[in-house]
Amino acid sequence: MNINTPASIANTPLIDIFKFITTLSILSCFTFASCSQQPEASIDYNKSYPSQDGGTMISAMTGEPSGLIFMVAGESASAAIASNIFNSLLKYNGNLDIEGDLAESWQISDDQKTITFKLKPNLLWADGKPLTSADVLFTWKTVTDENTRSPYASDYQLVSNAEATDALTFKVTYGQVYAPALDSWASLHILPKHLLAGQDIRTTSFARKPVGSNYYQLSQWNHGENLKLTRNPNSVLGQAAIDQLVTRIIPDNSAQFLELMADNIDSMGLDPIKYSRIIPARPELKKNLNLYKELGNSYTYLGFNLKHKPFDDIRVRKAINYAIDKQEIIDGVYLGLGINISSPYKPGTRWSNPTLKPYSYDPEKSRALLKEAGFTKNANGILERDGKPFAFEIITNQNKEREKSAVIIQRRLKEIGIDVKIRAIEWASFISRFINTGDFDVVILGWGLGLDPDQYNIWHSSQQAPGQFNFIGYNNPTVDKLLEQGRSELNPDKRQEIYHTFTEQLLADSPIVYLSAGYGLTAIHKRIEGIVNPIPPAGIGYDSHKWYIPKPYRRNQISAN
């Protein structure tokens, strides 16, 4: 290694040579990985210890929350932090069944329109004040208040009457039966009335100094740098094992990964390259990290504008579906870390219909369907109908994976004679210029969905106005009816049947081509123990308050930034 030699040269004016050699030596560090002279901590992180309290876990996120009142902030960074601080009335357990969080029990009236929640007794806020049904009522009033302008208000505005009948009882009545109601009460963070009453929820400093009731409370927020959470001594749900959770804000993914390599952070989200190529190729990294993959509640799709010709023709949509090799996209773009899906629900959950099969890759079938639809090849090898060549533009936002998928699709469609162009556009322009105006032929986009199966907003024919989410213009009276039924059916078994029929119909209509459901990939340092393995359906973060760091594995001091 040349690292030491340039020092003597540096005294001469030949600084450029010094620089050149240094650069070379860094380069060779990268190429040969020969100079990782990292003071090798000879700790074996593979032993397992019994659970013990204390320690600090450091993780990283790319974006900073704007505030910690989720109903106002709305972004995922806010939810990630705030869910450690606040509770909801209900929550999902490991198997994605609803159970009580702040609520001890709940009852649904015979007409299915009224839900009565009983709170657990002796609940406290982190500041020691009692948490009662008055706080729940206050939270409902706040989220539905005009001035809050919460993006998520619509679920709660369906409540026609809410009352706190006594300190532990909270009762809501809906105008009509609303099946996703319980789900909505599992995502509303209950806020303290005694600190927020009379404040403007949009500007209050509470958003930066929250007081909650969950395992952790915010102890410090260094703007743009990190958020520190410490255990909430008044948590009535018990005590978390890890003493302090630190989240560092590191916008660049490569910088995050360097921090992970230097053991300055304990966990980060990975992309497929890091998960399947970079980490496995580096034994010194692999040794100390556990890698996790789990299916998320999200998928990527190619969506047709059903109001534009020729996509109003089901044969054309099916032909394109058959012409796209989804496995090729999963292998090429996601390095195999995704699965082929046939319904907009996470495979393995009760809403996903196991009898459905995704469209296979079958160019012959595709050609036959297009011929049936009246397309013939012209002199240039492009299909045309009534003298018009079959050409369109795939529009997507600036997202590497979606752009790459578009390129693969472009090639496959070229093979059957469709001329495709690709355009990637910055998000806000994409949405306002193309999606909201309906001025597109084909898009590649993704949906990240909640746990309730209700997808009325995406597929119901009434949801096509500008800014609404059925922007592809899907209109099927049978599906409309099923979606309406699904919303008003509380019996899970009957609901399951409804949604299985719905997904079957959706697959047959092929209004979108399901491209893939990608795995969420996470690396967590082996010093963190107690992580439920295999990962329960609720995800890796489930029960994270039971995670612990054995004493011998703790950092002596959190020195290296």
Next chain:
Amino acid sequence: MLKYSIKRVLWMIPMLIGISLISFFIMHLAPGDITNNEAAFNPKASEESRQKLRELYNLDKPIIVQYGLWLKRMVQFDFGNSFATHQKPVFLGTTDTDGNYTKGMIEEALPITLMINLLGLAITLTLAIPLGILAARKYQRWQDKSITLFNFIGFSIPGFWLSLLLMYWLGVANNWLPISGLHSLNYENLSTWDQLKDSISHLIMPVIIPSVTGLAGITLFVKNGMLDVLNQDYITTARAKGLGEHTVVYTHALRNALLPLITIIGLSIPGLIGGSVIAETIFAIPGMGKLFYDAVLMRDFPVVMGVLTIGSALTLLGNLLADIAYALADPRVRRGVARG
């Protein structure tokens, strides 16, 4: 001189209004507004709630009305609050009725960016001036050629790439410097002396890398200025008088050769305040570049306008100071000003 300065300061007002008007309209030419951001593309979020948000921020009104409203607030020096949720004040902090102080976004970001860039500029100048002089004195000799080569390499290396390499080498392969951020996590518990060391170690990479890559331009300026001056008659005269080379170069030539540098520094002021998106993103520094970039992507108009207005005001001020400094340094300019 005084009259000239006052006139220039007064001229800044219509300039600022013009700049803000153009910025305001250009910003609104971009499709979309705050309600189109990625977090809002959630089937749980209804179009009605987005419409209400537009009404709250007056985004449903004609642009000229929006500009009027903005100007009305600006006259009272009120930069407004960010559109992004939780509405932090854009420029200066506010104290609410309970005595809780909320820091302003520019108030937080500007000192960080300014500090990093001023340190960087200082390093660039301390390196560029001697290198430029050396290159001019040894023009076409190996010293000059190696300085030029070095400058070209520094100029051509993409900053982000060099940053990542150095982060790997200095932070991962060797545990010499912190990789990203501004402070260690235990910063509050350190002694004052250790806090200083901690801050310096975090600043080394973000300060030095841009100053090395930015060295080329200024070195070349100094070199060319010096070459021009060294070929002047009065230098020949000075040499003919028998003055020592040292006196000729450092007393007679250098002063005149450095005059163009005032302009360069004046021109670099927007960069000093603007910060760099790439460097700030890589090193996780919450500075002005990142603030502005995020605000543009979010269509957070008050923040975009706040940064642009303060940026252009400081730039105009910087240019004014550069001109005054020029006049002070160069009698020819001073006389021209007095006449005009």
